[in-house]
Every structure is written in structure tokens, then in C-alpha cells.
Amino acid sequence: GDSVTQMEGPVTLSEEAFLTINCTYTATGYPSLFWYVQYPGEGLQLLLKATKADDKGSNKGFEATYRKETTSFHLEKGSVQVSDSAVYFCALSEQEGAQKLVFGQGTRLTINP
Amino acid sequence: ETGVTQSPTHLIKTRGQQVTLRCSSQSGHNTVSWYQQALGQGPQFIFQYYREEENGRGNFPPRFSGLQFPNYSSELNVNALELDDSALYLCASSLPRDGYEKLFFGSGTQLSVL
Numbered sequence: 001g002d003s004v005t006q007m008e009g010p011v012t013l014s015e016e017a018f019l020t021i022n023c024t025y026t027a028t029g030y031p032s033l034f035w036y037v038q039y040p041g042e043g044l045q046l047l048l049k050a051t052k053a054d055d056k057g058s059n060k061g062f063e064a065t066y067r068k069e070t071t072s073f074h075l076e077k078g079s080v081q082v083s084d085s086a087v088y089f090c091a092l093s094e095q096e097g098a099q100k101l102v103f104g105q106g107t108r109l110t111i112n113p
Numbered sequence: 114e115t116g117v118t119q120s121p122t123h124l125i126k127t128r129g130q131q132v133t134l135r136c137s138s139q140s141g142h143n144t145v146s147w148y149q150q151a152l153g154q155g156p157q158f159i160f161q162y163y164r165e166e167e168n169g170r171g172n173f174p175p176r177f178s179g180l181q182f183p184n185y186s187s188e189l190n191v192n193a194l195e196l197d198d199s200a201l202y203l204c205a206s207s208l209p210r211d212g213y214e215k216l217f218f219g220s221g222t223q224l225s226v227l
């Protein structure tokens with residue numbers, strides 16, 4: 001079946017550092033790819049998405065590019081802030097309308113001032 | 114903050130018992146999905162309800178069952194609880210025609226099975 005693999009955490013960085021969280025996927029079709037963020041005590045929130053190869057999703061300074069040739073969707077941010085501390089999940093869905101998501105195991109990010 | 118509310122927020126049960134978790138969807142949303150998030154893992158899809166009918170199921174045994182009511186709120190029932198059922202249970206609501214930008218998750222119910 002479809003699956004998503006994320007780099008293991010936790011990840012600890014200093015404020016203004018560059019962030020990369022790796023994500024690779026296995027899927028039989030042409031999935032849409034997502035990054036979700038989970039802040040303490042809150043529900044999952046969509047951070048960004050990409051629906052086809054070479055698409056770049058971006059939001060709040062975060063970016064990720066859908067790379068079909070390497071089956072990857074790595075999350076990057078040029079300068080992280082303390083407020084970015086959260087758990088980040090990479091996910092895929094085979095169909096935009098089905099709304100069934102397959103998640104990676106999550107990466108806990110802590111940013112120190 | 115989303116309009117998806119889940120209750121209770123925390124629950125402790127004993128192995129073999131039954132549990133019911135509740136979800137009130139965002140106003141107007143007719144689709145509800147349930148996910149199980151074990152400690153240190155990503156959420157796993159349990160099932161989805163659309164207009165009171167099950168509309169897709171993940172790899173979970175039949176002792177996981179659900180209901181959706183005419184007001185689109187939903188229940189997740191788990192029978193014969195096992196220790197491995199300890200997890201955060203997430204509910205998400207949506208309208209099928211909308212994209213993932215309008216798929217809203219609740220904060221979850223933390224279930225502990227002793």
C-alpha cells in the first residue's frame with residue numbers, strides 16, 4: 001500500500017537557522033502531497049500542499065517541491081522562529097476528493113531562542 | 114481555531130471495556146473522518162462517514178465502528194478494548210467538493226487503556 005517516510009526526529013535548531021525535514025513516499029498512482037503541522041494541544045493544520053510533479057507548495061515561509069523522480073517532498077524554511085516549534089507530518093492522498101490521508105510518523109521540531 | 118469539537122478530551126478505560134468517542138463537525142460539513150494516532154506515530158485512517166453512510170475504511174478490525182447522525186456529528190465506538198488501542202483519536206470534517214484547505218481536524222480524544 002501507499003506509505004510515507006519522514007526523517008526521524010526530534011530536530012532541534014537555533015532561531016534563524018535553515019530547516020530541512022526530509023519526506024519520501026511510495027504510491028501506485030499520482031498522489032497529492034501535503035505537510036501538516038500539529039501545535040501542542042491543537043488539531044492538525046494544513047501547512048502546504050502540491051498536487052502534481054514539480055509543483056511547489058508554500059506558506060508562512062515554508063516550501064516543499066513535489067519531486068516525482070525521487071518520490072520526495074522535503075520541507076524547507078530559510079529562517080526558523082521559536083513559534084515554528086511543533087510536530088510536522090508529511091502526508092499523501094491518492095485523490096483530492098477522497099480525503100483519505102496517509103501520514104508519515106511525524107518530526108518534532110524545537111527551535112531555541 | 115476550527116469548529117470541530119471532540120469529547121471527551123481524555124479517557125481512561127480497562128482492557129475489554131467498550132468506549133464511545135464523539136465529534137461535532139464544522140457547521141455545514143457532511144463528511145467526517147476518524148484517525149488513530151499512536152504515541153510517536155502519524156495518524157492512521159480508520160474510516161469516513163458521508164451523509165450517515167460509511168464511505169471508506171482503513172485497516173482496522175470490525176470492533177472499531179462508527180455512526181453519523183442527521184446533524185452530521187459522529188461517534189467512534191471501540192469494543193473489547195486492547196492495550197494497543199491507547200492513542201489519540203482525531204476527527205476531521207469536510208465537504209467532499211472542497212479541497213484539503215477546508216479539511217478541519219479536532220484536537221482529539223486521548224484514550225488510555227490499562
